[in-house]
Amino acid sequence: MMRCPNCRTKDIGKLGVNSYYCWGCYIELTLENGVLHLHQVELDGSLSSLDDLFDEQERREGEAYGH
Template sequence: MNQLNQKEMMRNCPNCGGINIGRLHKNSYFCSDCYVEVAITRKNDIYLHIHSEDGGIIRKIKLE
């Protein structure tokens, strides 16, 4: 997946459909509507990282 496809894919949050997506790192985004981190691996797998109130990851979900 090239950079253009990643940007197009991250217009909306895959969890809630919200549009308040910000970029954290090269392949990592954060939705400020549902407070979920979205990570895209080199193999184009998409993971949702659900955070606790103190910032720790409490759940990691792979989207298919």
């Protein structure tokens, strides 16, 4: 089961192919080449990247699944 790298919750919903939403901290996660990309949804609906807050190891697919 996927875990959010930001709040560590497992309360993740699927938005589409390789696209997820964390109900714990309200961020969007996109899985690309085994690495999660995190985005904050702004009031106008645009996305702001949160990738710079986490190193790539924290965003790797195995880490997201608790491996």
